[in-house]
Amino acid sequence: MKRYLKLYWLFIKYSVVRAMMYKEDFIIWSLVSIGWMILMLVFYQLLFLNVDSIAGWTKPQVLLIQGFYFMLELVLWGALWENMRGIPEKINKGTMDIELIKPINHQFLLSFKDFSFDNMPNFILGLFTVIYALNLGQITPTPMGISLSILAFIIASIYIYSGWFTTMCIAFWFDRFDNLHYFFPGLRQFWKVPHPFYKGVLRGIFTFVLPVTLVTTVPVEFLLGRPQWTWFAILTFFAIATLKFSSWFFNFAIKHYSSASS
Amino acid sequence: MNMKRIKKTIKKYWAIFAIGIKEAINYRAELLLWSTIDAMPLVAMVVIWLSAFENGGTIAGYTQSLLIAYYIAGYVFQDLTGSHFEEDMLKQIQSGRIATHLVKPLSLKRHLVTNELSWRFMSALVAVMPVIVLVTLFTNIMPPVHTIHLLILPILLFAYLMESIYSLMVLSMGFVFEQAKSLMHLKWMLGWLFSGSMIPFEFMPQWLSQIAELLPFKFRYYLPVQIYFGNIQGISILYQFGLEIIWFLVLLFFMRLLWNKNLKKFTAVGN
Numbered sequence: 001m002k003r004y005l006k007l008y009w010l011f012i013k014y015s016v017v018r019a020m021m022y023k024e025d026f027i028i029w030s031l032v033s034i035g036w037m038i039l040m041l042v043f044y045q046l047l048f049l050n051v052d053s054i055a056g057w058t059k060p061q062v063l064l065i066q067g068f069y070f071m072l073e074l075v076l077w078g079a080l081w082e083n084m085r086g087i088p089e090k091i092n093k094g095t096m097d098i099e100l101i102k103p104i105n106h107q108f109l110l111s112f113k114d115f116s117f118d119n120m121p122n123f124i125l126g127l128f129t130v131i132y133a134l135n136l137g138q139i140t141p142t143p144m145g146i147s148l149s150i151l152a153f154i155i156a157s158i159y160i161y162s163g164w165f166t167t168m169c170i171a172f173w174f175d176r177f178d179n180l181h182y183f184f185p186g187l188r189q190f191w192k193v194p195h196p197f198y199k200g201v202l203r204g205i206f207t208f209v210l211p212v213t214l215v216t217t218v219p220v221e222f223l224l225g226r227p228q229w230t231w232f233a234i235l236t237f238f239a240i241a242t243l244k245f246s247s248w249f250f251n252f253a254i255k256h257y258s259s260a261s262s
Numbered sequence: 263m264n265m266k267r268i269k270k271t272i273k274k275y276w277a278i279f280a281i282g283i284k285e286a287i288n289y290r291a292e293l294l295l296w297s298t299i300d301a302m303p304l305v306a307m308v309v310i311w312l313s314a315f316e317n318g319g320t321i322a323g324y325t326q327s328l329l330i331a332y333y334i335a336g337y338v339f340q341d342l343t344g345s346h347f348e349e350d351m352l353k354q355i356q357s358g359r360i361a362t363h364l365v366k367p368l369s370l371k372r373h374l375v376t377n378e379l380s381w382r383f384m385s386a387l388v389a390v391m392p393v394i395v396l397v398t399l400f401t402n403i404m405p406p407v408h409t410i411h412l413l414i415l416p417i418l419l420f421a422y423l424m425e426s427i428y429s430l431m432v433l434s435m436g437f438v439f440e441q442a443k444s445l446m447h448l449k450w451m452l453g454w455l456f457s458g459s460m461i462p463f464e465f466m467p468q469w470l471s472q473i474a475e476l477l478p479f480k481f482r483y484y485l486p487v488q489i490y491f492g493n494i495q496g497i498s499i500l501y502q503f504g505l506e507i508i509w510f511l512v513l514l515f516f517m518r519l520l521w522n523k524n525l526k527k528f529t530a531v532g533n
Contacts, residue, residue, distance in 0.1 A: 186299035
């Protein structure tokens with residue numbers, strides 16, 4: 001574990017050096033990220049110009065969801081995107097074996113080698129959105145609420161990683177599936193909406209089959225001082241189970257990999 | 263241009279269109295996945311609005327069913343008029359591979375627009391699936407289709423051409439600016455805010471809706487939906503179509519200017 005933490009720290013340091021080498025890119029892509037975030041906030045601003053609350057959720061509460069959504073963008077696009085995108089490419093080009101011969105856990109190497117700092121502003125602005133929403137709603141979370149919220153955020157990140165990595169392993173069976181890496185980030189459309197907004201079949205799916213809507217709602221509910229322990233348990237279960245499954249599925253999928261002289 | 267030449271041109275671009283269709287069929291799994299990904303924001307939007315209308319009533323003049331119909335119809339129009347070729351072509355500019363296209367005795371711009379049209383055609387076929395599901399779930403919410411709605415088709419055609427022009431503008435910038443992909447996001451952002459796909463103009467403060475009304479992005483989403491709903495009729499449709507043609511010509515002029523200017527600065531070695 002210590003070895004891998006040390007390695008991850010090295011990967012991040014290398015990514016910092018790279019980001020500093022291409023300062024212009026960093027600035028431009030940071031601006032793009034900020035632009036998208038502002039647009040999201042504009043949407044909710046316009047929505048709440050016309051309604052007071054939605055399904056019992058007030059503007060500050062919905063803004064809290066957006067804050068966590070923005071922070072998770074760092075996990076999606078910063079920590080994972082470059083790595084996930086590279087998996088089908090390596091399979092198709094046959095360069096995967098270069099990774100596979102390295103004396104290190106292959107899943108770890110394929111998942112965390114690259115880190116992009118372009119989305120760092122998302123995390124910072126997400127944090128500001130959370131603070132702004134708490135002030136706006138005059139919500140004072142308890143230290144316990146904050147701690148549990150951070151824990152839920154970490155568990156949510158593990159679930160997102162495991163789900164995405166498992167999806168990417170499907171690429172081992174296809175010659176070309178260029179947009180596979182877009183599928184899991186596409187699901188973020190669902191987690192920017194509070195879980196209680198979903199009703200009927202969708203609620204069932206997003207609770208017991210693919211609990212993606214819980215990744216933002218559970219941390220927010222802790223901050224709001226109304227912990228949803230069942231949802232927290234479901235999210236934790238899925239995070240652990242999907243992480244275990246991703247490891248098994250990767251080892252299974254890799255048996256379908258073949259390449260000649262990369 | 264004589265008849266023979268016209269025939270030859272049509273044959274040429276029909277061949278490109280047909281190849282595009284075959285490609286789309288070949289990569290059907292990708293096409294299906296794109297359609298699934300594209301449908302996700304629609305589902306999320308429908309969920310938000312269903313919750314917003316939980317207590318019934320109207321918001322900004324829209325009932326719940328009208329607003330759901332707005333997003334479903336808008337989704338179809340948006341899917342028909344999208345243009346996404348710039349992402350792949352920008353990669354080709356960076357690698358220099360675009361040179362192989364530029365030396366061919368065929369207009370690259372027209373090739374891209376025609377090829378994308380075939381993907382739009384196939385994508386629309388696949389996009390029908392989530393629409394059928396939603397229309398089945400929310401029965402009787404879609405207004406009936408009338409002959410007058412045929413007028414939407416030329417508006418959509420020019421909306422598609424304008425989308426292609428934005429893509430070509432981004433591509434033109436790619437010849438001189440390494441991070442031109444960021445401009446692609448700018449195109450999406452402007453489109454999301456000002457086309458009406460984020461929220462109908464009626465929900466916006468007056469100053470913002472006035473800006474959105476002035477800009478050309480509405481021809482892709484808000485305007486065709488309003489024609490479909492019967493809120494814009496008769497001479498107003500022709501007026502809007504006239505405006506769209508003017509926008510199209512202005513954008514075409516600037517795109518050509520940008521393309522010719524920036525292409526001169528482009529260099530590639532090898533390939």
